[in-house]
Amino acid sequence: MKVKKFIAPTMPEAMNQVKKELGETAIILDSREIKRSRFLGLFGKRNIEVLVAVDPQPARNRESVRSKKQTANHSTKPTNYAKSVQKTKPTIEKLPTHLSLSNEYPHPIESILQRLKENGINEDTRAHVLQNLLSAYYKKDEKVTDSELIDVTKAFFKQEMSPSIQGTTKQFKHLYVLGPTGVGKTTTIAKMAANEKMKHSKDIAFITLDTYRIAAIEQLKTYAKILDIPIEVAYNAEDLEAAKEKFKDKDLIYIDTAGRNYMKSEYIQQLKDMAKFTEEDKLMCVLSLTAKEDDMDMIYHQFSELPVDTVIFTKADETSTYGQIFNLWRKHRFAIQALTNGQDVPSDLLNVDDEVLSRLMVGEKLW
Template sequence: MKVKKYIASSMPEAMKQIRAELGNEAVILNSRVVHTGGVFGFFKKRSIEVMAAVDPKLEIEKKPLTKPASPQKRTPAFHSPKKAEEPIREVTLQSDIKPSAELIKEISDLKRMMTNLANTQQSGPSYPEAIKKFQALLNEQELDKNLQDQVLSVLLEKWYLSGGGAVDTELLACLETELEKEIDGIPFGGISFNKKYINVAGPTGVGKTTTLAKMAAECVIKHKKKVAFITTDTYRIAAIDQLKIYAKILYVPLEVCYTIEDFKQAAEKLKDNDLILIDTAGRNFRNKQYVEDLQNVIDFEKDMETFLVLSLTAKQRDMEDIYSQFSIIDIDKLIFTKADETSTYGAMYNIIHKYRKGAAYITNGQDVPDDILAAEPDVIVKQLLGTIK
């Protein structure tokens, strides 16, 4: 029996190597997680070690062989003449050894697994039933396919190493951990209170004004900050009136600005406040001129923290276009609104992961000051998986 050890990044990768080298008849003898490399014991790479074997063929045939010709030598006269060489006959070795029923089953299971792996490029990976339910969930949530493959391969490895005994709660916890790891290191959280000016930008209809009021209420009620409003949304009278109502409820001043000069005057007038929250006009995000107009009204050289507001009811492609258009200004974090109006949150995770831009808040209703969550990696993942409380 030929036995060989393989080290790969995941079980599916190891299975591909085994199939390529040992063929479809190979069987897995053992598997375990190992850590290799690293410096002084740190930064070791997590891999999986698999011992695989393949049985020799039960029938071995040898082709007729011919002895190589010997160099001619002078034969002494007293030697008898050399006998004619007899050809070596073809030899066939027939084995009476029969594989056990257990070995036949293992080989059959492995062949089926290898066939599934062979079809991966055409129809995607085929997972055990325990993993398929999580694959269906991530598909339904429209999580990026490459991210799906990455996190599901970790689940598959855990399932293999548990001998197929990992329960749903264990696999779900593993999935949450892997998804959080993917966005680890990206700055999350609400207002930092390191900047005096808080700018809320975004396209029309995403709920910027209501979100701004929720943020202001949190600053006033929870953090005891002295807050003021500036609005540059002079295109909609209703928006100014709405913000005036919130300003009156929270007992905070409000200034309306039409030009950059107005903005500078308002900033000077409100300089004694701890925070100045700025509401901007919402217009067609496909019009690049609109974003450029922001720079003609707001002084971005100020001590400013900018949040881009995206609606979770929008398509991911539209979110990406919005981000691209607004990237001419310095975006610190994202705010995702209307979480209560959709059941699909994959685009939110995809955008954060793709642009490495963290989220500040998620809003899930119209109530002020309620219906707003401070965003952290675990909150994003739980919203995605439907486990948020």
């Protein structure tokens, strides 16, 4: 890995110098206008400074991620230094991914890349982070501290994820909680309902469609009793309509659904037939962080047949990696409602924003 500064009166002249010296494969890390003083700071002349890297081993087998969906906006507020680095950076979709992740970068950068790898961040994203880190590292004349590089990394994740993770602001009355067996749907409903009732004085009801197992009905009934929340059990579409009608004066109705093997699309169709989702409904897909990334990917893909509004990740306390959240988000661009990090109701529920997620991505401990 070779990084060099070029200074020329104009950009084309700088580019000519770059091509001549480093060839066509050179990567522009940064460019800016500078003034060079000739005499006692007088008669300053404008020049273009270009920071260029050339990779001796171009990356092999790089995944190509070119999502057509929305690009992140640039309104986040990273720290001053991270901000100055980010300023000239395009978003992830537009960046070239030519940098190889081979072991040839300055130690502080290598150690951040390793940290991201251990956290499950995929190779393609690491290559983009690397580009920001190199730019930060070589742009500054004095030594860049480790914490400045961490800030640059966090700023990258923040900029990517904001504001797409916030999700819908639509007014909804029914919150459908969907997901495979045992991911924590019922427990999460109890946590959310308790918070809404106690902190926001919401008038709440429960409906359960999970009539597949007796124990599942009893579980939600137990929470309903403890929280003093009315509950109805719906065995079919008519029961569901009747229950919604009964609770029509409530502020918010949580609807628990049966955990099934949603790798099979027939179960998605069953839900569709039973619920006939409308504008008053919000659909939350529950994914457990203890599942394999590929399985979460597949399950979300199946659920995206339905008008899913948001995702909640459960069992964050039972994993040591969080990069899969970013990997999946980058692929599907879903809104992220929250994380759950334990079995305790209602405390183990963590609201997330781009700040919290960026900290998780660099491996900071949040609980």
